[in-house]
Amino acid sequence: MLRQKIKISPNGTDANVNILFKSKYNLGGLSEDVEKLVTDKTSENINDTVDGENLRFTPLTTYSLAVYFYNTGTTTYQTNVAPNEFASSAITSTAFLNSFYVYKIFDSQFENDQNLLYTGYLNGYDFNGYSSGAYSWNNDVEYADIHIPNSFISELTGNTFNLYMKINFYSAKSGKVYPFSGVTTTNTESDLYNKLTFTATTKQYKVSTFTFKEIKNITYANLVNDSVDSLSIEKQAYPSGNTFTTGGIYETIG
Numbered sequence: 001m002l003r004q005k006i007k008i009s010p011n012g013t014d015a016n017v018n019i020l021f022k023s024k025y026n027l028g029g030l031s032e033d034v035e036k037l038v039t040d041k042t043s044e045n046i047n048d049t050v051d052g053e054n055l056r057f058t059p060l061t062t063y064s065l066a067v068y069f070y071n072t073g074t075t076t077y078q079t080n081v082a083p084n085e086f087a088s089s090a091i092t093s094t095a096f097l098n099s100f101y102v103y104k105i106f107d108s109q110f111e112n113d114q115n116l117l118y119t120g121y122l123n124g125y126d127f128n129g130y131s132s133g134a135y136s137w138n139n140d141v142e143y144a145d146i147h148i149p150n151s152f153i154s155e156l157t158g159n160t161f162n163l164y165m166k167i168n169f170y171s172a173k174s175g176k177v178y179p180f181s182g183v184t185t186t187n188t189e190s191d192l193y194n195k196l197t198f199t200a201t202t203k204q205y206k207v208s209t210f211t212f213k214e215i216k217n218i219t220y221a222n223l224v225n226d227s228v229d230s231l232s233i234e235k236q237a238y239p240s241g242n243t244f245t246t247g248g249i250y251e252t253i254g
Helices: 030-043 218-226
Strands: 003-008 015-020 054-059 063-071 076-078 100-106 116-123 135-137 146-149 160-170 177-181 194-199 204-207 211-214
Touching (some): 063 160, 116 146, 177 218
Parallel strands (some): 054 204, 063 211
Antiparallel strands (some): 054 146, 063 135, 100 116, 160 177, 160 194, 177 211, 194 204
């Protein structure tokens, strides 16, 4: 029996599938070949394919994300980005533009039973020139899109559900992490989050309170910084002198 061999390219890699030449239209045997190909290629993935299935949720309307930093000089909260590090003239600097916020979405406010569902970013180009007011949070900005795994949504019993947002700021100038809390004052770990309400059918979410304030507690801030892996990128300081001594230093001799 004659066979025609055709070449297809799944994910940029070539693979051959045999198609039988017969007197009538018959796909017998083709599905088995394709199924084997899909199984082989799927098994090469590090993660199961279902891991990548997410639903994109967008803001119901335009919100303002207000992030307040604590200015140690004025001992007040203000919306200037990291005022203890960046002057208003430094907002176009490389260090400023390479700094970023990381916000995380959890299914619970309590660390002992929460799952991380999504991580989003705002970099210096997103908030370049920002000195007062709040960040616009709407359908026009990609950083406002929140992707929730289908595996989580499929376990829900209702159409609406609450998730919780936490935010930190990472300074590219000092390597410091700035932790923030919401505006509630229950003196529990729930203060670290703001609540977002999602609707599964419309794939939208709404926010009631969207304000975060830098946590002034030095002990907690140090704990957060100690838990983050970082690498200082600094300009090389070259030694001076013409002779390397037994003490491990360079000196100028002669």
